[in-house]
Amino acid sequence: MSKKFVTAINCMDGRTQEPVVKYLKNKYGCAFIDMITEAGPNKMLAEGKEKAGVLSIKRRVEISVFRHKSQAVAVVGHFNCVRNPTGRDEQKKQTLKAIEEIKKWNFPVKEIIGLWADRKFKIRRINTPTVGAWYVYILESQKKTLYTGITNDIEKRMAAHKNGKGARFTKVFGFEKLLYSEKLDGRVEAMKREAQIKSWPKKKKLALIAGKSV
Ligand SMILES: [Zn+2]
Numbered sequence: 001m002s003k004k005f006v007t008a009i010n011c012m013d014g015r016t017q018e019p020v021v022k023y024l025k026n027k028y029g030c031a032f033i034d035m036i037t038e039a040g041p042n043k044m045l046a047e048g049k050e051k052a053g054v055l056s057i058k059r060r061v062e063i064s065v066f067r068h069k070s071q072a073v074a075v076v077g078h079f080n081c082v083r084n085p086t087g088r089d090e091q092k093k094q095t096l097k098a099i100e101e102i103k104k105w106n107f108p109v110k111e112i113i114g115l116w117a118d119r120k121f122k123i124r125r126i127n128t129p130t131v132g133a134w135y136v137y138i139l140e141s142q143k144k145t146l147y148t149g150i151t152n153d154i155e156k157r158m159a160a161h162k163n164g165k166g167a168r169f170t171k172v173f174g175f176e177k178l179l180y181s182e183k184l185d186g187r188v189e190a191m192k193r194e195a196q197i198k199s200w201p202k203k204k205k206l207a208l209i210a211g212k213s214v
Contacts, residue, residue, distance in 0.1 A: 005068035006030045007061055007109075009045070009098075010076040011083070012037040016117045020076055023115065023123040028072055034064035040084030042077040042091055042114075045098035058105055071110045075099060077126075078117035088116060095126050134190035136197060137181040138209060142174030146205055148197045150190040154181055180209040 006028045008020050021033045036057055038044055044053050064070045075098045077084065077091035084091065095114035102112050114126030134152045139161060141147060147169045151157035160166035161175040184190040197205060 005070040007064040046094035
């Protein structure tokens, strides 16, 4: 990672500048932060309504990435924002959405992160869900019982189940076949769906597998 520049898309709010610079210098060991400021940029990027504003941010990130060789971009939201007077949870969602939008620009950066400046303007990292598709799956054991699990690699996971390495369940009951899989957006979503399906009676699981709406 370039040791010189990191990019921040920050609110124009003066309270957020120094903490963000300090946090990013410390995290990346970089010398400078290219600070791109707007009023409530996480909201702007998430909503995409202000096209000229979004384009302006994009142009400046482009300079930072291509001219300064910045390899990380941080999107910042903060407490008590005039332009975006929502709480942490809503801004967290907006920031994650903003990260998705920035990814679409296809800039050669290694990392795009979300930050939150809390009421004391202490900077906290917003955890991004594991990138890419995750799957929830239901398999049938040799004893005709069902097992629900998650994975980001179906083939690899099924091979592990077949070899008795996937889970205690298949080690004990054996693997018969994969009955169902469903693609979800990230690990967290997959875990939620897994918990939901696991809570269902077998009949309802079979309905899902059969493609009936449940
Ligand atoms: Zn603000």
